[in-house]
Amino acid sequence: MGNDVVENAGQNAGKTASRDEAKELSAFAAARRVAAQYLYPYRWHILTAVAANIVVGAVGPALPFLLQQTIDLLFVADPSTDLKIDVPFADSGLTEDMSFGSSMDVLPYIAGAAALIMVVRAFATYISNIFMATMSQNMIAALQRNLFQKLVWSDLGWVQQTHSGRFISIFLNDVTRLESAMSQTIVNMTRHLIMLVGLLAYMIYLDWLLTILATCVGPLIVVFLRRIGKRTRKATTKNLNETATLSSLISEALKGIRVVKAYGQESHETDRAQATILKVLEHRMKAVRARAAASPLTEAFSGLGFAAVIYYAGYQGGTGAMTSGEFMGFGSALLLAYQPLKAVANQGTVMQEGAAAASRIFPVLDEKAEIADMPGAAPLKVSSGEIRFENVSFHYRDGTEALHAVDIDVPHGKTVALVGPSGAGKSTILNLVPRFYDASHGRVLIDGQHVRDVTLSSLRDASALVTQEPFLFDDTIRANIAYGVPDTSQEAIEAAARAAAAHEFILALKDGYDTVVGEGGLKLSGGQRQRIAIARAMLKNAPILLLDEATSSLDTASEQQVQEALSTLMKGRTTLVIAHRLSTIMHADRIYVIDGGRVLEQGTHSELLAKGGLYAELYQTQFAQDDGGETQTPADVPLKGTEQAAAGE
Numbered sequence: 001m002g003n004d005v006v007e008n009a010g011q012n013a014g015k016t017a018s019r020d021e022a023k024e025l026s027a028f029a030a031a032r033r034v035a036a037q038y039l040y041p042y043r044w045h046i047l048t049a050v051a052a053n054i055v056v057g058a059v060g061p062a063l064p065f066l067l068q069q070t071i072d073l074l075f076v077a078d079p080s081t082d083l084k085i086d087v088p089f090a091d092s093g094l095t096e097d098m099s100f101g102s103s104m105d106v107l108p109y110i111a112g113a114a115a116l117i118m119v120v121r122a123f124a125t126y127i128s129n130i131f132m133a134t135m136s137q138n139m140i141a142a143l144q145r146n147l148f149q150k151l152v153w154s155d156l157g158w159v160q161q162t163h164s165g166r167f168i169s170i171f172l173n174d175v176t177r178l179e180s181a182m183s184q185t186i187v188n189m190t191r192h193l194i195m196l197v198g199l200l201a202y203m204i205y206l207d208w209l210l211t212i213l214a215t216c217v218g219p220l221i222v223v224f225l226r227r228i229g230k231r232t233r234k235a236t237t238k239n240l241n242e243t244a245t246l247s248s249l250i251s252e253a254l255k256g257i258r259v260v261k262a263y264g265q266e267s268h269e270t271d272r273a274q275a276t277i278l279k280v281l282e283h284r285m286k287a288v289r290a291r292a293a294a295s296p297l298t299e300a301f302s303g304l305g306f307a308a309v310i311y312y313a314g315y316q317g318g319t320g321a322m323t324s325g326e327f328m329g330f331g332s333a334l335l336l337a338y339q340p341l342k343a344v345a346n347q348g349t350v351m352q353e354g355a356a357a358a359s360r361i362f363p364v365l366d367e368k369a370e371i372a373d374m375p376g377a378a379p380l381k382v383s384s385g386e387i388r389f390e391n392v393s394f395h396y397r398d399g400t401e402a403l404h405a406v407d408i409d410v411p412h413g414k415t416v417a418l419v420g421p422s423g424a425g426k427s428t429i430l431n432l433v434p435r436f437y438d439a440s441h442g443r444v445l446i447d448g449q450h451v452r453d454v455t456l457s458s459l460r461d462a463s464a465l466v467t468q469e470p471f472l473f474d475d476t477i478r479a480n481i482a483y484g485v486p487d488t489s490q491e492a493i494e495a496a497a498r499a500a501a502a503h504e505f506i507l508a509l510k511d512g513y514d515t516v517v518g519e520g521g522l523k524l525s526g527g528q529r530q531r532i533a534i535a536r537a538m539l540k541n542a543p544i545l546l547l548d549e550a551t552s553s554l555d556t557a558s559e560q561q562v563q564e565a566l567s568t569l570m571k572g573r574t575t576l577v578i579a580h581r582l583s584t585i586m587h588a589d590r591i592y593v594i595d596g597g598r599v600l601e602q603g604t605h606s607e608l609l610a611k612g613g614l615y616a617e618l619y620q621t622q623f624a625q626d627d628g629g630e631t632q633t634p635a636d637v638p639l640k641g642t643e644q645a646a647a648g649e
């Protein structure tokens with residue numbers, strides 16, 4: 001680590017599959033939780049949509065009924081005779097038989113009723129769609145907002161376990177998948193279910209035995225669709241996992257595009273992506289095949305029911321027990337029932353897909369930040385800004401012991417430097433001050449207050465952090481300097497930029513302070529990015545400065561400018577600095593030499609040289625290197641082992 005204290009998320013994609021093997025949620029549990037947390041606030045929208053769906057579903061049986069009446073009255077009966085129209089369930093008292101002079105007179109009423117039914121159905125469908133869309137889009141937004149909030153408030157250690165690409169995939173793919181499952185569920189369980197029940201009721205009214213014959217294959221269909229549902233869930237889970245891997249690969253290839261090109265790895269990266277794309281394709285096709293089988297299966301089984309209907313109804317027609325109108329009404333009701341039957345029967349699959357997505361989303365939402373305010377935490381009171389590490393040990397989540405019984409003292413207004421080979425634990429020490437991590441043992445104190453006992457916001461307000469590879473947002477220079485201090489004036493921003501030796505180069509840019517710096521600040525040079533970051537810290541004006549000193553990767557001119565800016569920034573502040581070059585810390589008030597997570601030596605530059613230990617050895621090594629060099633002073637040479645880290649590799 002070390003090349004970037006904070007911004008080292010996106011580590012390697014392969015190690016992070018554990019997040020995807022999240023605990024499987026039952027479809028019902030997932031639906032209940034989504035309903036309680038994300039649908040309940042939109043209950044009035046849902047109720048309106050459900051009411052509209054009830055109308056759509058309820059008018060469904062009216063069409064076969066009108067067809068039945070038309071055939072019986074106009075095609076079979078003598079059109080000149082007096083007639084009565086049988087209204088289903090008339091004995092319920094809800095409707096009365098309607099009498100007409102001749103069957104021709106009834107024609108306009110039937111046609112009008114058909115038109116009215118279609119208009120009512122269309123309007124109700126529109127209302128349902130609009131309210132459902134409002135609910136579901138708001139559900140996506142709420143889920144994404146909660147996920148984002150979770151990410152930024154979560155512990156650094158937890159966030160870093162998972163590749164950023166996977167998080168993005170959860171944000172975009174899983175959330176949409178869950179939303180689609182919930183919307184379909186509501187439509188299936190209202191519109192389609194009511195229509196199915198209405199059509200079945202009408203069919204029973206016409207002939208209950210025929211209805212039993214037609215629907216006796218229903219249980220078989222349900223059994224087969226349940227099997228398909230399980231297969232779809234498996235394929236959906238794998239598909240979402242592989243899509244997340246693909247997302248990580250894309251993000252990594254783009255971030256590391258220079259390395260990819262420099263090492264000629266374009267084909268290798270394409271092959272890697274291709275392998276994942278093929279896996280996504282394979283799982284998608286499995287899900288598509290399983291889903292595609294659902295319709296033909298339902299159709300094939302319905303065919304059996306239909307055959308039984310034709311046989312039995314034909315027989316009934318032959319004996320005069322059934323009119324042609326009733327046969328047509330029954331047949332068309334059966335055909336109309338096919339679509340809602342398919343939707344309702346497929347509901348299990350839909351819920352399984354939603355549960356697969358929910359099983360990946362909820363673990364993120366449920367992650368509890370361990371680094372949070374303790375009950376009764378008071379704001380940090382900074383008097384002098386003195387930092388003290390008392391017997392501090394620390395191990396990372398994976399068990400790596402990074403620090404062992406470390407004691408460090410950074411007195412008020414002094415500069416204390418950390419020196420040591422790569423992997424010694426310097427960045428870890430820096431990370432413990434603003435509580436990016438909590439010490440496993442021992443205490444970190446600021447002005448005598450344990451950092452765990454104070455509020456996080458006051459703790460982080462008290463320190464400014466400048467990392468080796470400062471992160472700039474794809475925004476204006478002004479916004480980047482004012483990051484964290486939003487209501488600041490232009491004068492204050494310029495003053496900070498001047499102190500950071502950045503004002504001149506900013507003015508030389510075409511858009512000055514309004515220049516948008518591009519992704520990660522790529523439109524600026526390394527030294528310019530550093531100076532913007534220093535200006536940001538300058539504007540924050542915190543009493544404590546945490547510095548992962550980063551001048552070694554800059555050219556001499558930039559290094560000098562950045563060094564000057566840093567000196568201005570350090571004035572009057574308590575500074576803990578990781579040194580990658582001895583030249584920058586020779587005048588530090590105290591130097592701690594860290595090795596293997598322990599403090600090996602401490603003292604001033606001259607004391608440590610006189611001691612003849614690791615520091616002196618490092619210094620001598622630099623002398624030896626200097627003998628072979630032309631212009632460097634010994635202290636300019638990066639410390640042995642830190643060169644790579646300093647280069648950001």
Ligand code: ATP
Binds near residue numbers: 003396400420421642
């Ligand atoms: P450098 O000078 O190269 O930046 P450093 O002295 O800053 O190194 P640290 O980054 O503090 O060293 O790392 C100390 C030890 O902790 C190393 O062994 C490293 O591999 C390990 N380590 C660092 N970050 C993590 C992490 N997130 N998870 C697990 N181990 C880590």
